[in-house]
Amino acid sequence: MRVTRDRGSSTVELVILVPALVLLVLASLHTVMFFYSSHVAQAAAARGAAVGSSSTSSVDVTAQRARDSASAFVADVNSAVVGVPTVEVTAREIRVTVEVDVPDIVPFLRSTVRRTAIEPREVVVPEASR
DSSP states (O other): OOOOOOTTHHHHHHHHHHHHHHHHHHHHHHHHHHHHHHHHHHHHHHHHHHHHHTOOSOHHHHHHHHHHHHHHHHHHTTOEESSOOEEEEOSSEEEEEEEEEOOOSSTTOOOEEEEEEEEEOOOOOOGGGO
16 A cells, blocks of 8 residues: 655645635726726716706806716716816817726726717807808
8 A cells, every 4th residue: 555645735735726816806806896997987977078068158167067077976976086077178079088096906906097078069059040
């Protein structure tokens, strides 16, 4: 009868395998949070652009309304805006850019997501000009 020296080999295998599995799970969760933050940023930019496109006020008031709407949307879903949403208003369109911080799942992997939405501005044309 032959005696083998395999005592403790399963412990060594477990010590090697567990950190790799934990890292894989954390990377998967970070990927999920990245896509969630991307969706939040896109929805906030779209909301700000929609509010801004329907405003017939001055450029400054329109930009402020769009900025407030985008910030409020991100706050409503408990995400963190990086800085202030940027708004560019021209005669024909409004462009809103929102940057959202991705929640930290993996300690050394810090990231943000930036999304932009563009909407045409509504223009009121007087009856006599049609």
